Amino acid sequence: MLAKNTQTKALHWLGRQLFNRNDPAAFFDPLLEKLDPMLVKAHTPARVEQVIQETRDTRTFILKPAARWLGFQAGQHVNICVDVGGIRRTRTFSLSSSPELWANQGLVTLTIKRLPGGLVTNWLHDNLSYGDVIGLGEAFGDFLLPQPPQPVLFIAGGSGVTPVLSLLETMAAQDFRAPVSLLYYVRTQQDIIAAERLKALANSYSALTLNIIATHEDTTPRYLCNQDLENVPGLKARQIFLCGPMGLMDLANEHYTSTAFARRTSTVPFFLRRLRH
Helix, strand or coil, X not given: CHHHHHHHHHHHHHHHHHHCXXXXXXXXXXXXXXXXXXXXXXXXXXXXXXXXXXXXCEEEEEEEECCCCCCCCCCCEEEEEEEECCEEEEEEEEECCCHHHHHHHCCEEEEEECCCCCHHHHHHHHHCCCCCEEEECCCECCCCCCCCCCCEEEEEEHHHXXXXXXXXXXXXXXXXXXXXXXXXXXXXXXXXXXXXXXXXXXXXXXXXXXXXXXXXXXXXXXXXXXXHHXXXXXXXXXXXXXXXXHHHHHHHHHHHHHHHHCCCCCCCCCEEEEEEC
């Protein structure tokens, strides 16, 4: 083992001296990228297999990573790297598919919303198409399913539903029996991301209660309120997952404190997991 470790360190030293790289194999990436982008070593290449228009400003990219990619847990996210104007850019996005899709078909999905002035998100929407290859990092993050299963409340806003999709589909596949509720806030009904997937889950997964709330279809905005939380059965016993704009997460915290904590009699601990989107 010592000889192997010494050899590895020597190779890294040689790579830094000759190529100014920590990974000597990546020295050949520019050539390999011309021959076949799926052969590069500096990151895991992932080829675009399909692009789905979810809403007017959101697309799902179905990717096939190289087989050496290590996979992920539901709720995690990845760094991707793309060349924009000749400069390598890295951004972090949540995986919106379940690990079962990767295990069974070797595919993953990223559901990405176009952001006003967003350098990378706009480039992805305008340029990324079937057959293109991007760089994919290994998955990370602890926005994960509770183990053992416990009652859960998801509160999501806009594109914040993307990791929740991964979690819900995994729960359904694993027959997660504890009660699960999703409060999903969108501007209008036309802004519902993955509407068909959510509808299918609501129809097939009996533990799930789905409540989609449009905030800007009336003259007066309709934001998260105390009644939304009070309508969730057994609220105080639930782990709460928040994912969305910071304003939504702050509002959820404020209302939860004024409802559940103010009348708290249960000894069940309060769990809150936040993921900004």
